[in-house]
Amino acid sequence: MKPLHLKVPGYSKFHIDVRKEVVSCFSNPWHFHEELELTYIIQSEGTKFIGDHISEFKSGEIVLLGSRLPHYWRNNSSHYQNSLENSAEAIIIRFSEGFAGEEFLKIPPMKPVLDLIQDARRGIFITGQTSAILQKKMLAFLTMNESQKIIGLTDILLTIAEQKEFSFLCSIGYAHHYKSNDIEKIDAVYDYVLDNFMNDLSVKAIAARCNMNTAAFCRYFKKKTGKTFKDFMNEIRLGNASKLLLKGDFTIFEVAFASGFNNPSYFNRLFKRMTGLTPKQYQKEYINPN
CATH class of the missing domain: 2.60.120.10 (Jelly Rolls)
Incomplete structure (x- = not known):
């Protein structure tokens, strides 16, 4: 980018x-x-x-x-x-x-x-x-x-x-691939996702904001960031979920939906894959480490 x-x-x-x-x-x-x-x-x-x-x-x-x-x-x-x-x-x-x-x-x-x-x-x-x-x-x-x-x-x-x-912080294979018009596109994607990750986001709609079709946008995003758009969006959502879990004010079900996951089972599987812990285990370990 x-x-x-x-x-x-x-x-x-x-x-x-x-x-x-x-x-x-x-x-x-x-x-x-x-x-x-x-x-x-x-x-x-x-x-x-x-x-x-x-x-x-x-x-x-x-x-x-x-x-x-x-x-x-x-x-x-x-x-x-x-x-x-x-x-x-x-x-x-x-x-x-x-x-x-x-x-x-x-x-x-x-x-x-x-x-x-x-x-x-x-x-x-x-x-x-x-x-x-x-x-x-x-x-x-x-x-x-x-x-x-x-x-x-x-x-x-x-x-x-x-x-x-x-x-x-960055992966060992991270490399910079820049072109003059990338900044506006990437900024638009970042801002839109950060403001709307709790909703059901359409990749097609986001691609349109960058004046691209869906397939071209997905290839572009992967090339410029080193990750798929789906992985990027899940990282944002899981980051929000982690923060809500540590507050301890919400059930796992509520955390999943507040972070944009409409399927709690999928949220549980993805969270464990990314952190090595289930949401409940994560919450217990970090809220009450003793």
Whole structure:
């Protein structure tokens, strides 16, 4: 797919750009940029799309993205319906591989960081104690001058590389296949599905929104995203179902229908295939892990 190519203001001057974003909802479309990006979600929840990866995001998450890796953070519907009560807040650091000079990462002590930057092409989700440590470091990063940022960023990247508390987001075979007119089509599909996944969606209707017939759309979507449209839609629905199950306010039957599954038996089978647990087992394990 062809994400929007964003330019970082002042990037050529300082090589490191940091900002704290406080908005009613995250508004960037599906996009990429030359710089790597480290994002700390201070407050917000929704769905994140990173390469061929789709999952829920929530407050406290930290993600490292490689150069030109497309991504899109989409808040839950409540953020759009009541923007005064639901704010989205994040710290975002964008930087070039040569943020400390072109030769810096080539010296032997920096090899762990160089390897990390290469690994970030698949997207890296920070876990464990490293996440808590980085939250403090990224908050402190906001007040640093340009010289301190170079030291601070090196420290952050070394912490991630040495602690190794992270997981990859994109599949190992993920590749970028972009054309100039893809962004509008993919954005239209994402927005429509996220707003209507609880309904009985017609692939034919969605294909028409992209000015394609059904067969052409299905081939196009698989080529650009690495997954079938049906798998994509099921991932969105299962993500919503997981969230509802953890709230504990609904029966399995109610969760299935609220997530767009008209057949509870099919929902149970699909949920177990994707998570390894039945909806009931998932709910018991994560609501009451002890």
